[in-house]
Amino acid sequence: MKEYLQEFRESYRYTPSDFEKLGGIWPLRVGQNKAKSNYIVGPRVIDCYSLHFIISGSLFLSHGNEYVKLTQNDIFCLHPHIKYSYSIVEDDPDTPLRMFWMAFNGTQASPMLKYIDVSEERPYLRNRMTPELLTWVKTLFQLIADKENNAVIRLQVTLYNIFNMLTPLTVNSPEKAHANEWLKKSVDFINTHFTEGITVAEAVRVAGVHRSHFYNEFNRLLGMSPMQYLMKLRMERASGMLKNTRLSVTEISLSCGYLDLYSFSRAFYNYYGLSPSEYRAGVPVKVNPIDVRSTTKKRNKQNVIFL
Incomplete structure (x- = not known):
């Protein structure tokens, strides 16, 4: 490691190829350091994500409104784009502050962090380093340091393995494991096939639980009924297509899983308080979609096709 004013540091930059950017996540920088007694970084902001692994010692982190x-x-x-700073707590020769870090970006970067329970509000994990995880972090560091031209796949595998090892073990009982499993299966099914005219009954069959239990648990854990969730996905897709494409309302209705224009137009009006054509023309939404759901039955009595 090279000596600097506040630390001993070794770091390497990485420029991802166009091929790598077709994936969900890619590395940008890796590094390791040993801090001196005057070590402090920031305050500043960066344009990417950066995971830091504390090997020894301790520090104070200020990140947004968090200080820990x-x-x-x-x-x-x-x-x-969130201001941060961090500094050494105390200079102990026996346990100096030492870290590895990896900076990364990509369309999956934010979802990946949420998957391992890291967020802007709580940007840290307690006591999660293990010898095996450290081995993977060092492997990533060495691959980038060695600048191997044929290491693209190994880099991707190593990066995903690091996140895989940080995946939380949140299931504490067989009952909870079963609940998480069937709910995830049903939500994944809806997310994947909501434009294909599926019904809630099909999602129930995928879950493999009793219909009433499915409805109760779905509503409790997701904050809405299965039908409301399905409607939300379809309406968000439809509104985006109305704003961003030149497809006709009929074509959009068929693309969002509706069998005919009438069913789509009625559902759209019940959700947004506007016909699809009014929405496309930029007429302000009359009601909050969440409020509209409670009046769905009343509005379903209208026998008008909104063209």
Whole structure:
């Protein structure tokens, strides 16, 4: 490592190829350091994400509105465009502050962090470093340091393995494991096939639980009924297509899983308080979609096709 004013540091930059950017996540920088007694970074912002792995020692992290002390085996993440700073807690020759870090970006970067329970509000994980995880972090560091031209796939595998090892073990009982499993299966099914005219009954069959239990648990855990969730996905898709494409209302209705224009137009009006054509023309939405759902039955009595 090279000596600097506040630390000993070794770091390497990485420029992802167009091929790598077709994936969901790619590395930008890796580094390791050993801090001196005057070590402080920031305050500043960055344009990417950066995971820091504390190997020894401790530091104070200020990130957005968060201020926290982190120690050996903790991990923290810097988020883009959020002001941060961090500094050494104390200079102990026996346990100096040492870290590895990796900066990354990509369309999956934010969802990946949420998947491992890291967010802007709580950008750290307590006591999550393990010898195996450290091995993967060092492997990523070495691959980028060595600048191997044929290491693209290995880089991707290594990066995803690091996140895989940080995946939280949140299931504490067989009952909870079963609930998480069937709910995820049903939500994944709806998310994947909502434009294909599926019904809630099909999602129930995928879940493999009793219909009433499905409705109760779905509503409790997602905050809405299965039908409301299905409607939300279809209406968000429809509104985007009305704004951003030149497809006819009929074509959009068929593309969103409706069998005919009448069913789509009625559902759209019940959700937004406007006909699809009014929405496309830029007429202000009359009601909040959440409020509209409670009046769906009343509005379903209208026998008008909104063209």
